[in-house]
Amino acid sequence: MALDYTKFETADEELRGEKKSARGEDKSSMGRPSQVTVLIGLASELNLFHDPRDGAGYAELETPTHREIWPIASKRFKGWLSEGYFGLTGRGASRNSVGDAVATIESMARYRHEGRPVYMRVAASNGNIYIDLVDPKWRAIEVTANGWRVLDRAPVMFIRRGAMAALPEPERGGGLSKLWGFINVAEADRPLVAGWLLAALRPTGPYPVLILQGEQETAKSTATRLLRSLVDPSAVPLKAPPRDEKDFLVGAINNWCVTLDNLSGLIPWLSDALCRLATGGGLSARQLYTDLDEITVDVQRPCILNGIDDIATRPDLASRSLILNLEPISDDRRRDEGTDLLPAWERDRPKLFGALCDALACALRNLPHVRLAERPRMADFASWVTAAEPALGWKSGTFMTAYRKNLKHGVVAGLESSPVGQAVLTLMDQRDTWAGTPTALLSALREYVDELTARGRTWPQAPRGLSNALRRLAPSLRRVGIEVDRGRGDERYIALTKRHVATDAKTTSSSVEE
Numbered sequence: 120m121a122l123d124y125t126k127f128e129t130a131d132e133e134l135r136g137e138k139k140s141a142r143g144e145d146k147s148s149m150g151r152p153s154q155v156t157v158l159i160g161l162a163s164e165l166n167l168f169h170d171p172r173d174g175a176g177y178a179e180l181e182t183p184t185h186r187e188i189w190p191i192a193s194k195r196f197k198g199w200l201s202e203g204y205f206g207l208t209g210r211g212a213s214r215n216s217v218g219d220a221v222a223t224i225e226s227m228a229r230y231r232h233e234g235r236p237v238y239m240r241v242a243a244s245n246g247n248i249y250i251d252l253v254d255p256k257w258r259a260i261e262v263t264a265n266g267w268r269v270l271d272r273a274p275v276m277f278i279r280r281g282a283m284a285a286l287p288e289p290e291r292g293g294g295l296s297k298l299w300g301f302i303n304v305a306e307a308d309r310p311l312v313a314g315w316l317l318a319a320l321r322p323t324g325p326y327p328v329l330i331l332q333g334e335q336e337t338a339k340s341t342a343t344r345l346l347r348s349l350v351d352p353s354a355v356p357l358k359a360p361p362r363d364e365k366d367f368l369v370g371a372i373n374n375w376c377v378t379l380d381n382l383s384g385l386i387p388w389l390s391d392a393l394c395r396l397a398t399g400g401g402l403s404a405r406q407l408y409t410d411l412d413e414i415t416v417d418v419q420r421p422c423i424l425n426g427i428d429d430i431a432t433r434p435d436l437a438s439r440s441l442i443l444n445l446e447p448i449s450d451d452r453r454r455d456e457g458t459d460l461l462p463a464w465e466r467d468r469p470k471l472f473g474a475l476c477d478a479l480a481c482a483l484r485n486l487p488h489v490r491l492a493e494r495p496r497m498a499d500f501a502s503w504v505t506a507a508e509p510a511l512g513w514k515s516g517t518f519m520t521a522y523r524k525n526l527k528h529g530v531v532a533g534l535e536s537s538p539v540g541q542a543v544l545t546l547m548d549q550r551d552t553w554a555g556t557p558t559a560l561l562s563a564l565r566e567y568v569d570e571l572t573a574r575g576r577t578w579p580q581a582p583r584g585l586s587n588a589l590r591r592l593a594p595s596l597r598r599v600g601i602e603v604d605r606g607r608g609d610e611r612y613i614a615l616t617k618r619h620v621a622t623d624a625k626t627t628s629s630s631v632e633e
Contacts, residue, residue, distance in 0.1 A: 153216070154204065154212045154213060154216035154220075155216050155219045155220045155223070157204060157207065157208070157212075158200050158203075158204055158212060158216060158217060158220035159220050159223055159224060159227075161200060161203045161204065161207075162178065162191075162200065162220070162224045162227075165178045165179060165180060166178070166179035166181075167179075167191075167224065167227060167228040167231075167232045168228060168232045168233050168234065168235045168276075169228045169229045169232060169233075169234050169235075170234065170235070170236055170237045171234030171235075171236065172236060174229050175190060175191075175192070175225075175229075175237075176190070176191040176192070176224065176225040176226075176227075176228030176229050177189065177190055177191060177228065177235075177237060177276070177278065178191055178196060178224075178228070179276075180199070184256060185256050185257040185258075185271065185272065186257060186272060187257055188237065188276050188277060188278050189278070190278060191221060191224050191225045191228055192221060192225060196221070197217050197221060200212070200217055200220060200221070201217055235276055236275075236276065237276045237277070237278045238251075238275055238276065238277055238278070238322075239251075239277070239278055239279070239280060239283075239375055240253070240277075240283070240350075240351055240375035241320060241321070241322045241375060242273075242275040242277065242322055243322035243323065244274055244275050246263075246264075246483070247261055247262060247263045247483075248260075248261075248262040248263075248320070248321070248322060248479055248483070249261055249262075249270075249273050249274070249275050249277075250262070250286070250320060250476075251273065251277040251279070251286075252269075252285055252286050252288065253279060253283050253284060253285045253286060253352070254285045254286075254288075256271065257272075257273075257277070258270060258271055258273075258288075259272075259273035259277065260289065260476060261273075262476055262479045262480050262483065263480065263483065264480060264483040264484040265480065265484075266477075266480050267289070267476040267477070267479070267480055269288060269289075280372070280373040280374075281353075281373035281374065282353045282354035282355045283351070283352070283353060283354075283374075283375075284352035284353055284354050285352060286349075286352060286472060287465075287468045287469040287472050288469060289469055289470075289472040289473035289475075289476050290469040290470045290472075290473045291470075291473050291477075292470065292473070293467075293469075293470025293471060293473050293474045294470075294474050294511075294512070295313055295471065295474050295475075295511065297467050297470070297471065298312075298313075298471055301345055301460065301463075301464055301467075302342045302345060302346065303337060303338045303341075303342060303445050303446070303448055304342070304443055304445065305443075305446065307521060307524075308443045308521070308525070310504075310513065310517055310518045310521040310522075311329075311441045311443065311518075311521055311522065311525055312329070312346070312441075312443070313478075313504075313511060314327075314441070314500070314504035314518055314522070315327060315329045315346075315421070315441055316346065316349055316350060316475055317475065317478055317479065317482065317503065317504055317507055318421065318500050318503060318504065319350040319351070319375075319376060319421035320350055320475060320479055321479075321482075321503060323419070323499075324397070324398065324399060324419035324420075324499070324500075325397055325398040325399065325419065325439070325497045325499055325500055326396075326397055326398075326419055326420060326421040326422065326500070327397065327439060327440060327441050327497055327500055328393055328397050328422045328423075328424060328431070328436065328439055328440040328441070329346070329421075329422065329423045329424070329440070329441050329443070330423075330424045330425070330430050330431055330440050330441065330442045330443065331343060331423065331424070331425040331443050331445055332425070332426060332427070332428075332429065332430060332442065332443065332444050332445065333427070333444055333445030333446065333447070334427060334447060335427065336447060336448060337445035337446065337447055337448060338445065338448060339425040339426070339445055340357060340380055340381065340425060341456065341460070342425075342445070343356070343357060343378055343380060343423045343425050344356045344357060345464060346423060347376050347378055347423060348464075348468065349468065349471060349472055349475065350375070350376055350421065351374065351375040351376035351421075353374065353376075356378060357378055357380035358370060358377075358378055358379055358380060359379070359380065359381075360379050360382055360389065361379075361389065364388060364392060367389065367392050371396060371418050371420050372418070374420070375420065375421070376420065376421045376422070376423065377396065377420050377421070377422045377423075378422070378423045378424075379422070379423075379424045379425075380425055381425065381426055382424055382425065382426035382428070382430055383426060383427070383428055384426070384428050384429070384430065384432065385430055385431075385432070385433075385436070387433070390431075390432075390433045390435075390436045391435075393422060393424075393436055393439075394435050394436050394439055396418065396419065396420050396422060397419070397420075397422065397439045397440075397497075398419070398439060398497070399417065399419050400417065429532060429536055430442075431529060431532070431533060432532075432533060432536035432537070433533060433537075433591070434530065434533040434534065434537070434540075434591065434592055434594060434595035435591065435594075436533075437529040437530055437532065437533035437595070438496050438526065438529070438530065438533075438594065438595065438598075439496070439497065440529055441522075441525055442525060442528065442529045442532065443525075474510075477510050478507040478510040478511055479507070480510070481506065481507045481509055481510035482503055482504075482506040482507040482510075483506075484506075485506035485507070485509065486502060486503065486506040488506075489502045489505050489506045491505065491519065493523075495522065495523065495526060496526075501518070501519060501522060504518045504522075505518055505519060526598070527598065527599070530595045530598045530599060531599060533595055534592065534595050534596065534599065537577070537588070537592060538568055538572050538575070538577050538578050539564065539577075539578070539579065539585065539588040539589070539592060540592050540595065540596070541567075541568075542564040542565075542567040542568055543564065543589075543592070543596060543601065543615065544599070544601075545567045546563060546564060546567060546615070547601055547615055547617060550617075551616070551617045552614065552615065552616050552617070553614070553615040554612060554613070554614040554615070555612060555613065556582070556611060556612055556613070557582035557583070557585055557586050557611060557612075557613055558582045560582075560585060560613050560615075561579065561581075561582055561585045564585075586605070586613070589603050589605075589613065600617055600618050600619065601615055601616070601617060601618075602614075602615070602616045602617075602618055603615060604616065
């Protein structure tokens with residue numbers, strides 16, 4: 120196949136004298152453009168741009184039916200370049216040439232072309248929500264305050280990573296009532312599950328961590344897989360716990376929804392990383408052990424965790440979580456997954472997704488008018504779900520009632536899983552105040568733990584360790600009515616004081632009907 124080199128002459132002239140072989144020979148002066156020049160020429164026909172947030176380069180490819188957005192550094196784009204070169208020349212491009220061309224194209228996108236933000240799965244623009252269906256036609260859902268529709272072309276730049284799979288095309292006229300035939304959660308917890316789904320389809324956080332706990336045969340993994348398929352389907356929906364922070368960071372970059380399956384508790388660094396992922400905070404790791412550069416990404420992601428043991432044992436994660444304890448499924452309620460549950464789920468999923476889109480539109484309409492009588496820690500999340508209550512058929516305040524109750528249970532569980540927290544609760548059970556030095560408090564609390572606990576790693580061995588533990592526990596203790604006050608005078612002291620805690624919450628909204 121004859122190659123028309125004229126289209127690459129300009130690019131070749133720019134590179135002439137710059138591309139030298141190891142012998143110092145100018146390869147581009149030998150009568151035909153180098154492989155790198157031809158590959159760069161192929162990319163010159165594309166609309167290149169970069170994401171101003173991190174400088175990464177992207178290519179916009181137009182097909183006869185739709186538009187696609189590819190990261191320039193991706194394997195897919197490299198494959199596109201290699202196939203294009205073969206189509207022009209009938210020969211394959213070397214791996215080194217493709218790599219050199221990609222590096223140059225990436226730099227061109229960053230320094231010579233405009234910046235445009237890119238999004239994965241969910242985006243916001245002009246007050247609307249856009250959801251990438253991840254179908255072969257690259258269609259998206261547009262949700263406005265007036266409703267929703269399917270678009271052939273989204274006004275934002277969506278990219279696709281890893282094992283992302285397609286959402287169903289939403290159907291109108293459904294509700295969430297059929298969801299509870301598939302998900303094994305108590306009726307009192309249903310508003311929490313619906314609230315998590317609505318938060319997971321919102322472009323901005325905070326995102327509560329949904330934790331599904333229960334003994335064997337409570338369908339925790341099944342519930343995790345089905346719930347994820349309503350917001351971020353994946354060819355690999357369930358993931359094992361990450362080995363380290365870099366592994367966790369990669370998962371957060373490549374998935375809109377992070378799911379960790381079959382956990383046996385959480386080690387401290389992973390608990391802290393999940394807190395940052397829920398409410399925002401930088402996650403970082405070195406690119407390679409020999410690199411000085413860091414990969415630093417400030418991301419927020421919806422998360423689902425499941426396991427048999429108590430997972431959110433640290434109060435800071437418990438306060439960011441929706442903790443659901445699943446009950447065992449009786450034999451007469453158990454369904455065959457392959458022949459019954461999953462086929463029925465695929466039939467109902469389009470209407471369930473449509474009902475979520477209806478609720479998102481309702482939330483956009485009502486959010487400016489929502490006023491919470493009491494704002495919990497993740498108040499943005501609580502306001503968002505409260506704004507959607509009319510579309511879900513709930514009475515005003517339904518979600519906040521369930522949410523506050525769940526938060527309190529989570530806080531108590533977190534305190535009881537902490538030896539120091541449990542000892543403080545026991546100490547204050549029969550008194551209203553306690554005051555003294557950290558040394559005295561450590562001695563007083565020591566009376567409420569056994570010898571094995573006192574010698575364990577989780578029990579402070581010095582007053583300073585106790586002060587650090589109380590600093591972490593203070594927000595949770597406050598929620599159950601115990602104030603922790605530290606002072607400095609002639610001698611350091613710690614004061615514990617009981618106070619009255621409200622037992623109910625009221626949520627008001629000036630727009631609860633449509």
